[in-house]
Every structure is written in C-alpha cells, then in structure tokens.
Amino acid sequence: MKRALFFTGCSQLNTPMEFLRHCASLLDDGADACEVLALMRERYHTVRCMKVKTCIVRRLCKKSQAFVDAVEALCTSNPHMRDRILRATACTAPAFTTSTPTGGGTSVAIDQSTSTASRFDDVVDEDVETELHRLLRTLPPRLPENVRRLRITRAQEVECKAIGAQRVVEKNRSRIHVNGRQVLATARWVLSNTADVSRLSHLAFALMLVTGRRACEILNGTSVFECVDTYTLRFGGQGKRRAAAPETWMLIPSLAPSPVVVAALANLRQRQKNTRLSNVATSRRYQSLLARDLATDTLWSTCRRVHALRGMYACIALRLFVWDTSVSDAYVAMCILGHSGLTDSLTYTTFFLGDEFVSEPMLGHGSFTHRRIFNNDKVEARRDDRRQHVWSESVRDNDEGDDEEDIVIEHFDDDVVVPS
Numbered sequence: 001m002k003r004a005l006f007f008t009g010c011s012q013l014n015t016p017m018e019f020l021r022h023c024a025s026l027l028d029d030g031a032d033a034c035e036v037l038a039l040m041r042e043r044y045h046t047v048r049c050m051k052v053k054t055c056i057v058r059r060l061c062k063k064s065q066a067f068v069d070a071v072e073a074l075c076t077s078n079p080h081m082r083d084r085i086l087r088a089t090a091c092t093a094p095a096f097t098t099s100t101p102t103g104g105g106t107s108v109a110i111d112q113s114t115s116t117a118s119r120f121d122d123v124v125d126e127d128v129e130t131e132l133h134r135l136l137r138t139l140p141p142r143l144p145e146n147v148r149r150l151r152i153t154r155a156q157e158v159e160c161k162a163i164g165a166q167r168v169v170e171k172n173r174s175r176i177h178v179n180g181r182q183v184l185a186t187a188r189w190v191l192s193n194t195a196d197v198s199r200l201s202h203l204a205f206a207l208m209l210v211t212g213r214r215a216c217e218i219l220n221g222t223s224v225f226e227c228v229d230t231y232t233l234r235f236g237g238q239g240k241r242r243a244a245a246p247e248t249w250m251l252i253p254s255l256a257p258s259p260v261v262v263a264a265l266a267n268l269r270q271r272q273k274n275t276r277l278s279n280v281a282t283s284r285r286y287q288s289l290l291a292r293d294l295a296t297d298t299l300w301s302t303c304r305r306v307h308a309l310r311g312m313y314a315c316i317a318l319r320l321f322v323w324d325t326s327v328s329d330a331y332v333a334m335c336i337l338g339h340s341g342l343t344d345s346l347t348y349t350t351f352f353l354g355d356e357f358v359s360e361p362m363l364g365h366g367s368f369t370h371r372r373i374f375n376n377d378k379v380e381a382r383r384d385d386r387r388q389h390v391w392s393e394s395v396r397d398n399d400e401g402d403d404e405e406d407i408v409i410e411h412f413d414d415d416v417v418v419p420s
Contacts, residue, residue: 015288019043020053024060033149045167047157052280054150064144074135084132089139171347178302180316180353181360183209186299188256191264201293203268204286205300205309210255212313212337214239215306216279219286221269227258231321232367238338239279250369252336253317310337311348318349319357321366335368 023036037054044050071089075082141148187206190197197203207218216239217223223237228251236249254261277285290306303309314333323332333345 015292017288020056021060023057027057027144027147027150028062030146033146033151037150037152047152050152052283054152056284058143058147058150061143061147063142064140066140067142070139074139078135081128081132081135084128085135088132088136089142165343168343168346171350175350175352176304176308176311177352178312178354179299180312180351180357183299183303183312184255184316184360188260191256191260194264194267199293200268200271201286201290202297202300203264203271204290205294205306207261207265207268208306208309209313210261211235211252212310212317213252214310215286215290216282218265218268219272219277220279220282221272221274221276225258225262225265227262228367230257231255231363233258233261250338251367253321253363253366253368255313255316255320255363308351312351312353313337314345314348315351315353317366319353320360320363322362322364323366332366332368335371336366340371 023040026036027033036057040050040053040057044053067089071085075085078085187209190202190206191210194203204215204218207213208215211218211225211233213223213235217237220237220239223235226234226236228234231254233252233254234249235252238250294300294303294306303312314337317336318329318332323329329349330342330345333349334340334342337345337348339345
C-alpha cells in the first residue's frame with residue numbers, strides 16, 4: 001500500500017525537478033531511502049545519472065531538527081562567532097532568520113537556499129578559522145539518517161558492466177526511424193536565421209545536432225569552438241573527462257558550415273548574457289526546459305530524447321563525410337563523439353535516417369582526433385606530442401588551424417547502467 005502511494009504521487013509529475021522535489025518531500029516525511037531509491041532507479045538508468053540525482057535530492061531535503069537545535073545552541077554559547085557559524089552551516093549570508101514564536105523566546109530557522117560563495121569568505125584570521133572548524137566538527141549530521149542513506153551501493157556498481165552490455169545488445173536490436181534530411185535541414189535553417197528563432201532551446205538543439213556535443217558543452221558558456229575549414233571545428237571543453245589537460249582540443253566534423261556554427265553559438269551565449277556555468281549547474285538550469293521543449297515539438301520529438309541528438313549526429317556524419325578506409329565506422333563514431341572505447345559508442349548509432357537521405361549532398365573528407373587508448377605505446381605518444389606541438393606552433397604563427405594535424409586527448413566515459 002505504501003509503495004502504491006509513492007507511484008500515485010509520481011504519476012502526476014511532468015518535469016524532472018518536480019519528480020526530484022517529490023522524492024525529497026517523501027524523505028522529509030520519513031520515507032525509507034530504499035523506497036525512494038527504487039522509484040528513482042525506474043526513471044534513471046545509469047550510475048552517473050543516479051549519483052547526480054540523489055545528490056540533488058539530498059540538497060533539496062530539510063536539515064535535521066537535531067542539527068538546527070545544535071546550531072542554535074552553538075550560536076548561543078559563542079555569540080562572537082554567530083555570523084560565521086550561521087554562514088558556514090547554511091552556505092548563505094544571512095543563513096538564518098530570527099523569529100519570535102507565539103510562546104515567546106527566539107527560534108532559529110535555516111534558509112534552504114544555496115550560494116556559490118565560499119562558506120569561509122569572511123574568515124581572515126587563522127586562529128578564528130581554526131576555532132570555527134573546531135566548533136563545526138561538534139555538530140551532528142546535517143541531514144536525517146534516511147536522507148543520508150540515499151546513495152548508490154558498491155554492489156550495484158559492480159553489476160553495471162554486465163547489465164550495460166546487455167542493454168547495448170537490446171538497443172541495437174531495433175533502429176530508431178527519423179526523417180534525417182528534414183531534421184538536418186531544420187537545424188541548418190535555425191543556425192542561419194538566429195534572428196527569427198525565438199526559443200533558446202531550439203537553437204541549442206540545432207547546435208547539438210550539427211556538432212554532436214552534449215547539452216552542457218553547448219550551454220555552459222565555457223566550451224570553445226574554432227573554425228578549421230568549411231566543415232571542421234576545433235573543439236575545447238569536453239565534459240565527462242577525468243584525465244585530460246584543460247588545454248587539450250579535438251577536431252570534430254560539423255554538419256553545417258563552421259562559420260555559421262560559431263556565429264550561432266555566439267548568438268546563443270548573448271541570449272544567455274554570457275553566463276559561465278559548471279556542467280552540473282548547466283544541467284540543473286536547462287535540463288527540464290530542453291526535455292519539455294523537445295517533447296512538445298513535432299519535429300524534434302521524433303529524436304525521442306535530447307541526448308539522442310548526439311546519436312543522430314554520429315549517424316549523419318558517417319554518411320555525409322568520406323572517411324579513411326583504414327578505420328572502421330565504429331572507430332570514427334568513437335572519435336567524433338569523444339569516447340574512450342568502442343562500447344560507449346555502440347548505443348549512439350541506432351538511427352535510420354530514412355530512404356531519402358541518400359540524396360543528401362556529401363560534405364567532403366571527414367576530420368577527427370585520434371584516440372590514444374593505450375598509454376604504454378611510447379612511439380605513438382611521441383607522435384601525438386609532436387602533432388600537438390606542430391598544431392600549437394601553427395596557431396601561434398598563423399592564427400589559424402591546421403586540419404592536417406591531429407591531437408589526442410584522454411577521455412573516460414563511465415556511463416554504465418544501474419542494475420534493477
């Protein structure tokens with residue numbers, strides 16, 4: 001019966017944030033973390049996604065009453081540290097509001113809002129900072145026990161590889177049918193006529209389709225796209241990487257003229273008021289908007305999901321460019337999507353673009369950045385270092401890219417499936 005009540009509440013939630021707030025409210029009402037986790041696992045299917053979503057839910061939950069009472073007692077016994085304690089415990093300034101309850105006296109309520117400012121921005125004196133940290137360590141856990149237990153277990157992560165391989169086979173068993181020519185033509189028109197496009201999401205969809213980049217890489221305001229030739233871009237700012245230097249770049253084919261893409265991206269960022277966000281903050285700000293607008297648009301909804309635009313990009317690029325005959329289609333897809341292994345890319349090439357797509361004009365020879373998979377290959381490593389040096393010298397001397405030289409970056413993609 002309790003389980004049925006959970007599902008009844010979730011069935012009326014339309015946006016991702018509504019669902020996450022509902023999960024937080026269930027935990028605030030005392031629901032067991034396993035029940036809430038089970039609901040989330042039916043909606044989200046990868047470990048990375050689950051870790052992000054459970055973190056958001058925990059942040060949305062109310063702080064424990066024991067924590068609130070302990071903070072109030074700490075402020076009472078250390079009045080000279082009150083402001084610093086309040087800011088540190090709630091990450092905002094002012095962090096608490098003081099009110100007078102009906103029965104008299106003073107009560108302290110915690111502000112649930114968040115801030116990107118450091119909790120200790122106002123701490124200058126080293127002794128004061130040391131004392132502050134000592135006081136904070138005496139506090140009980142910020143969140144109730146059931147909220148703290150909302151986490152993915154190691155046992156689930158161990159099972160992910162096997163289930164991930166099974167899902168790859170299932171996804172490749174059938175293809176997604178889309179009108180590739182119409183979607184591509186629409187994306188190109190949007191990029192060439194940004195003044196006539198009112199919705200920021202449609203401009204983002206078009207950029208994602210023609211570049212194959214993730215939503216966070218398009219909308220974070222920090223990724224860089226440079227023209228190399230008519231249909232080749234030099235891209236910097238890849239997401240979901242752990243071991244790549246920030247100055248590394250990669251070549252990617254563009255499905256629209258690269259100057260048009262760069263100009264459209266500038267227009268997008270102007271609409272965003274040149275805001276620079278982290279990838280996590282970008283997803284939180286735009287994820288619901290993009291999903292809602294894609295689902296309600298007649299054409300874009302045929303792609304099913306926002307992230308599926310990367311898959312369409314890979315399928316279209318494989319068809320419209322002439323690739324080196326010494327490499328396979330799977331290898332090309334891996335490189336242009338920025339994956340570190342072939343398995344990651346197998347779920348992206350399941351689109352059927354339509355019978356009419358054979359009439360789409362070719363775009364020339366394709367360029368991409370080769371992946372260095374095995375770091376113990378010293379000869380290949382020296383060759384890659386030489387390519388990077390030649391590229392850097394060319395850019396510095398001529399202020400333009402060299403589409404004949406490839407550079408290599410490291411990338412680790414750990415999107416694996418959560419076992420049910």
